[in-house]
Amino acid sequence: MKRTLKFVALMLTLSTGLASASEKMSLWQRMQPPEDIGTYGHLIHYLFNFTTYLNIFFFGLVCIGIFGFSFLYSAKRHKKPLYTHGKNKKEILTVVGIALAVFIIIDMQITRISAHDYQTVFMNFPKGKDVYKVEVMAQQWMWNVRLPGKDDVFNTLDDIVTNNDFHVPVNKKVVFQIISKDVIHALYIPNIRMKVDATPGKITRMWAEFTKPGIYEIACAEICGTHHYKMRARLVVHDAEDFVKWQESAQAIALTVNNPEEPDNFWGWQWKE
């Protein structure tokens, strides 16, 4: 009895605690995806919604079929069962017709949209001097972030290196080149609806343009070991003025801490255009 009371008391404390933590947001708000701050987040959003709504629609249709036919053809209404094997021409044509229509109108449409976005946007990497380059090395359990510094060349003494801390300018094309030191991780930025695997021995890439200054979250989206959860990182999107200030201070620190005697600190690579 005492134990039960204790349990109820604990549950009550927990539930009130949870309630106060989420007071500011309604259930509906909490169910929404994080704010989209990428120029192409809407493309992924669209495809995701398209498939979700279609699934809901077909789920409803199947439910209506199952429960509707069970009701219409129950033993009460149909004493004598009707056996059909769906072998006549009309039945076969109906089934094949519906299957083909679903495949052409829905599946091929989804494939067409995603292939188009993939080719024209996500794999169409910006190049040149205006690109803001970031090298990322994932490891158990941390994100190492490297910026080329003033000389725009990686693995030199003026590189800015941070841990679990990403800094990018607003409204600029940002390219991430990613690698892993140990196991497979995945760089996930929910606010732009993008993620890409970090694989040992192979550089993967992702690019984006952030449209709103602020502080956002980065996560590892691949179970990578005991402390996988620790790979929660911070993404700071700076406005133009703020960015210059941050860059100057980070550059100054980098020049004092980068030690040429420690080759382990120079894990970067030559940028792959």
Ligand SMILES: [Cu+2]
């Ligand atoms: Cu990880």
